[in-house]
Structure formats: C-alpha cells, structure tokens
Amino acid sequence: xxxxxxxxxxxxxxxxxxxxxxxxxxxxxxxxxxxxxxxxxxxxxxxxxxxxxxxxxxxxxxxxxxxxxxxxxxxxxxxxxxxxxxxxxxxxxxxxxxxxxxxxxxxxxxxxxxxxxxxxxxxxxxxxxxxxxxxxxxxxxxxxxxxxxxxxxxxxxxxxxxxxxxxxxxxxxxxxxxxxxxxxxxxxxxxxxxxxxxxxxxxxxxxxxxxxxxxxxxxxxxxxxxxxxx
Numbered sequence: 001x002x003x004x005x006x007x008x009x010x011x012x013x014x015x016x017x018x019x020x021x022x023x024x025x026x027x028x029x030x031x032x033x034x035x036x037x038x039x040x041x042x043x044x045x046x047x048x049x050x051x052x053x054x055x056x057x058x059x060x061x062x063x064x065x066x067x068x069x070x071x072x073x074x075x076x077x078x079x080x081x082x083x084x085x086x087x088x089x090x091x092x093x094x095x096x097x098x099x100x101x102x103x104x105x106x107x108x109x110x111x112x113x114x115x116x117x118x119x120x121x122x123x124x125x126x127x128x129x130x131x132x133x134x135x136x137x138x139x140x141x142x143x144x145x146x147x148x149x150x151x152x153x154x155x156x157x158x159x160x161x162x163x164x165x166x167x168x169x170x171x172x173x174x175x176x177x178x179x180x181x182x183x184x185x186x187x188x189x190x191x192x193x194x195x196x197x198x199x200x201x202x203x204x205x206x207x208x209x210x211x212x213x214x215x216x217x218x219x220x221x222x223x224x225x226x227x228x229x230x
Contacts, residue, residue, distance in 0.1 A: 016143040017110045018136070019216060020102075022123035022188065023147035024181040026158035027202050028209075032147065033119035035209035036216075040115065047120025050101050051094070061097065069093035080173040087180035088187065091121065098122040103130055110141050121184075125191035143216050145198040147208070148189055152182045154202070 019036065021029045030046070037044035055074060061067045072090045073079055079087075102123065109116045128137055128144060136142035149155050156178045169177070192199050198215050202208055 015140070015216060017113070017115050017141040018106050018143070019117045020106075020123050020127070020142070020144040021117060021119040021147065021212070022121065022125075022144065023202075024121050024149070024155070024185050024188070026155055026162060026181070027147040027149055028205065029119040029121070029147060032209045032212050033117040036213050037117045039213060040117075042115040042117065044117040044119065045105065047098060047102060047118065047122040050105070051098055051120075051122060054101075066097050069097045080169070080176045084176060084179035084183055087176070088183040091180065091184050092124065092187065095122045095124040096126070099124065099127050099130070102127060103133055106133065106136065106142060110136055125188065125195050125197055128195060128197070145200055145212055145215065146188050146192045147200055147202055147212070148185050149182075149202050152178050155181050155185075 021033050021036075023029050033044040033046075051070075054070060059070075061070060069090070072093065076082070098120075102118065102120075105116075105118065108114075123144070125144070125146070127133065128142075133142060149158070156174065159174065159178065189199055198212075200208070200212055200215065
C-alpha cells in the first residue's frame with residue numbers, strides 16, 4: 001500500500017469507514033457524497049446503482065412480496081394516481097428490499113478497509129437494526145446522516161430545477177410525487193430520531209456538505225435535529 005493511501009485510510013478510519021447519506025430525492029445527497037468523498041480522497045456509491053442493476057436484470061427475489069415491492073413503481077399502472085401515503089409506503093418497501101444488498105456493500109468495504117460514502121433514498125434508518133451491522137455502528141466505523149428539506153415547496157422547486165423526470169409529468173403528478181416525498185421525509189425523521197441519528201437540514205444549500213462533514217468529524221452521533229445549527 002502506498003504511503004499516500006495509508007495516510008488517507010488512517011485519517012478516515014479515525015472517524016468512520018462507511019458514511020451513509022439518506023434522504024428523499026432532491027435533497028442534495030449526491031452533491032454531499034461527492035464533496036465529502038473528494039475531501040477524504042475516497043470513493044462514493046449510489047444505492048440507485050444497486051436497485052437499477054436488480055430491476056434491469058429482471059430478477060426475482062426469494063418471495064413474491066419482496067419482488068412486488070422492488071418493481072412497484074416500475075410496473076404499477078397509473079402509479080401517480082395512488083394516494084400519497086400508499087406511495088410513501090412503496091418507497092419504504094423498496095428501501096427494505098434494498099437493505100440486505102446495502103448491508104453487504106457496507107460490510108465488504110469495512111472488511112476490505114476501503115472507505116466509501118454511500119448515498120440514496122433507499123437508505124433507511126432501520127438498516128442499523130440489522131445485527132450484522134451493530135458492531136460497525138458501535139465501533140464508529142459505520143456512520144449515518146439524513147438530509148431533510150424544510151417544506152414541500154422546497155422539494156417541488158428542487159424537482160423542477162433538476163428537471164429529472166419532470167417533462168413527462170403533469171402538474172398534478174408532480175404534486176403527488178412531492179406529497180409522497182414529504183410524507184417519506186417525515187417518516188425518515190421519526191425513525192432517525194428514534195435511533196439518535198443526525199438529521200441535517202438542506203438549508204442553506206451552500207453549506208450543506210460542510211455541515212454534514214462537520215457533524216461526522218465530531219465522532220459523536222447527534223440525538224436531535226441539527227437544523228438549528230445552520
């Protein structure tokens with residue numbers, strides 16, 4: 001191993017080996033992951049890569065319920081006509097299906113001493129309930145943070161600004177997606193708070209990555225909402 005790589009690993013491992021960044025679409029997870037990974041000289045991974053690999057491979061999971069959850073948004077007709085709480089439950093179900101795969105990636109990076117930032121809306125607070133990950137959490141090798149928007153209007157603005165998936169959506173469909181994401185955000189906040197996990201506001205945007213990195217450099221999990229620190 002090169003001296004440079006050794007110094008990087010020593011510096012990262014003194015804080016964490018794997019950092020999970022969760023939150024709904026449009027909260028800056030990718031930008032944060034890229035920025036922190038670049039700052040630490042390590043790589044970053046998108047959970048969407050894992051999900052798309054499964055979906056595009058047309059895999060079937062061990063049981064029909066999990067398989068149905070994996071393809072819920074891709075194969076349900078008139079998906080955006082469903083109630084927002086039903087859609088939120090669908091997002092949670094997809095995350096639950098992806099949890100096992102994410103846990104494998106986490107464990108592999110820690111065992112291989114290969115630090116990484118992993119981001120995605122498929123990262124749920126409940127992933128830390130898995131017995132196989134408890135030791136990593138207790139040792140500080142696995143850290144988790146969730147990014148939360150201030151309002152539904154912020155989510156809508158971010159969705160339109162990014163333009164991803166917007167041109168083919170009607171206004172009523174965009175509103176339903178925003179409502180779904182807002183309900184999902186509330187669920188994430190509740191579950192994260194129950195586990196004393198950091199919750200960081202997306203505002204102000206220009207300091208988001210720095211604030212996330214700051215909380216993780218402290219080496220202590222935050223038991224309450226971090227939004228007052230912005």
